[in-house]
Amino acid sequence: MNQKTIRLVILFAAVSLLGVGSFQLFWVNKAFDLESKQFNERVFVALNNVARTVQKLTKDTSDLYAPIQQIRSNFFIVSTNDTLHPFLLESIITKEFESRNIKTDFEYVIYDCFSDSIVFGKNVPLENDDRSFINFASRNERWKESTHYFGVYFPDKRSYIIDAIDIWIYSSIFMLIVMMFFSYTIWVILKQKRIDEIKTDFINNMTHELKTPISTISLSTDVLTRPDIIENPQRLNTYARIIKEENNRLKTQVEKVLQMASLENSSIELEKKEVDLHQLCLQTIRSFDLILKDKNGVLTTQFDAKPSIIIADAFHIGNVLFNLLDNAIKYSAENPKIELITYSDRKGIYLEIKDQGIGISDKDKKQIFDKFYRVTKGDLHDVKGYGLGLNYSKTMVHLHKGWIKLKNNTPHGSIFTIFLPFKP
Structure with missing residues (x-):
């Protein structure tokens, strides 16, 4: 596989991974938004029914126009013309939520117009930041024409929505694993290609390093086999020395390779x-x-x-x-x-x-x-x-x-x- 092909494979792989990841993220976000919208709609219907029930209990015949306001994604305020005992209000809210399949913890607050204070129902424990937000929002977002209202806060709404789209979460995790495996495969291919190049270079270098002394020894041997070499002891000694030196050179090259092989096999023992x-x-x-x-x-x-x-x-x-x-x-x-x-x-x-x-x-x-x-x-x-x-x-x-x-x-x-x- 040549360099151009490798680059094309990497490019297509990167585009594919980016595309798949982007689409998966897009649909997970869409699923979250849809589930959140459906949750809000169920809450609006349930709280509207709570407001109508409060009217019946207080025998209030006046019309309530848009009695519900959504202050934040997980906080709603409901206007009423009268107030109820907290425990009675809680039982009505709980019944309506169960009928609408709203199965998550909630906290409710009631505005006490007599003491101009916010009374917490203490249905679930809240962090100080959450309590401060509810207290602030309840006072600043109330209707000017209404002196009675209550609020409902869902502290775990986000977790509830995520649990509701668990199939998308699991599919995203599975997709992430596939993408990681695919990326790892590309990395292995590149690494293997690099190893092949290095090994080829090593073999070429080793061949060159071994070929030179072998050629020198071969030429020296040819000279030593000539009949007239005996008559020239100095020349004989020179070529014998060359053969010895080149033989030592070969020995050194082989020992280098054997040393690394012994290191790979963890068979080397240090004499400290x-x-x-x-x-x-x-x-x-x-x-x-x-x-x-x-x-x-x-x-x-x-x-x-x-x-x-x-x-x-x-x-x-x-x-x-x-x-x-x-x-x-x-x-x-x-x-x-x-x-x-x-x-x-x-x-x-x-x-x-x-x-x-x-x-x-x-x-x-x-x-x-x-x-x-x-x-x-x-x-x-x-x-x-x-x-x-x-x-x-x-x-x-x-x-x-x-x-x-x-x-x-x-x-x-x-x-x-x-x-x-x-x-x-």
């Missing part, structure tokens, strides 16, 4: 003992003397960690140092300038490797420690390798209960910081 980190750093630095000399590079040290003894596997920590120094040299355009600094606190030792190389972009920083990932310049890998070194380094540092971080150097380059506890 007391290690002088400063001495280990100096031993590792010696491996780069010739390379630095050839590139006119400089590597300076500043050992401030006290003490410098940690409990660690010297072999693997040495490999971590080697990988970081090797990268610092390889990714420096010319005349590498590298600093190796140590310092400590009561928990452990910090080791910084600073370079002034090409640096690492923010995009690459997120994946720099991933297996097989290699920093590229455009579409080309300017530096050969497998993309295993930093992943191996991170794994080893974590196995020692430490951490490794990357940040930009100023004005350019990179700084890798490692923390290793004294006793992991």
